[in-house]
Amino acid sequence: MQISLNITETIQECLVSMMSESAAGYIAMVIIALIYLGIFSVAGLFLVLLERRVAAWFQLRIGPNRVGFQGLLQTMADALKLVSKELTGTDRADKFLYNLAPYFVIISALMALGLIPFTKEFQAFDINIGIFFLIAVSSIGVIGILLGGWASNNKFALIGAMRSGVQTISYELSVGLSLLTMILLTGSLQLSEIVELQKSGWLIVQGHIPAIIAFMIYMIAGTAETNRAPFDMVEAESELGAGFHTEYSGMKFAYFFLAEFINMFLIAAIATTVFFGAWLSPFGITESIPWLGVLWFLVKTLLLVFLMMWFRWTFPRLRVDQLLTLEWKYLLPINLVNIVVMAFIVWQNLIILI
């Protein structure tokens, strides 16, 4: 297995001069993990703010604009409030699993972030089974949701968790298959290689019609994966209170909340990497300035995040049977046909290259 820790190299070199190589490797990993943790918990908070402002604009409101300039510190203040709150729990709850569940959710969300190539250098963990690893790790989150719902000793939480299980396991298929469609084109699971390949045209252009269909399926299934409206039956405020995290308060609730937004960012980031050329600028206009890659990556990702917010504030919630009909009768057959079409295109070399 070829693992190259690109951004860790500088830190590791610095540490190697002070201690043995293996110790330096571990310490470098810890430092990188802390850097990621810091960046993305703050980024998650700003995503929450973005969501609230965008939601407000969709509903002809103004949104939070009092704390800090244009409300920039609003979610920071909210997080501070949540930290200082009491951690409550239900009677006869399974205390161990109840306390474990939020960490499953937040750790699986943060773990997948390490693979995302923000630029050529800024990628913590470039594993050769990248896409596979991403799909695998992002589906661990559902275990946390199921544990939380089960251990809460609350009917609403249990119903929410079970719905989440049904939903995530169904839509996992579509996410996997739509990404597999693109893997046919790249022939590699490693994210850095996928990005390298897109220097001759983003994959959504290279793969044209089947790639666009795959992208649409990916966005629908990805929205369902993150349990956001219109697929938010897991939380379904009007039916279940708050679903699986009904009984959580304070910081544990904040973990669930933050994980939802990091997952949303993650889904958008994977779509950016696989379909829209990650940190590559359109037509290579800023190829000479490599650090601008982060900017391009964030612009593309936030546009896709905005698309998901647009879905959320437009569409009404689906029923459970409608949700399963959509997956098993529409998305999955279309996806399978789409893979065959993509295979045909790759075989006949009908790819559009710029």
Add this chain to the structure above:
Amino acid sequence: MSYFSNIFNGIKTLLTGMSITGKYFLNSRKGAITQQYPDNRDTLKMFDRFRGEVIMPHDENNEHACTGCQKCEIACPNGTIEIIWDRGIDEHTGKNKKKIDKFVYHLSMCTMCGLCIDVCPTDAIKWGQNFENSVYDRTALTRVLNKPDSKLRAGVED
């Protein structure tokens, strides 16, 4: 074949919905309905049918239109209105007539149902637009609506 038409119908209707919310998103700067309340206190104008409190309008001669008929007091389901009245010589006609001494209005008991205003035969009481009704002492919520030394406007009873 309805399978494929279902898909295209689905996508079409979803896009219709998204275009509508998209238009709202783009126009939100101009058409935001949020009132930034403490900032726009000077320019904030409540809408016509807003029910803030019951008021009794007085004209420039300090005259009101309340004849003291007590219909509002009877109509009120909560006992919000108390009219303290007396009989006195009417200066226009010289007859001994009913006059209000104090029109007492307990805002703390009022549910803003509007029955008193509907029932008033002379339109002496109306809805006020004031909504900043909070006070530190609840006795301040008991108000006398007729101003001191105010009189009945001539010709109201005709």
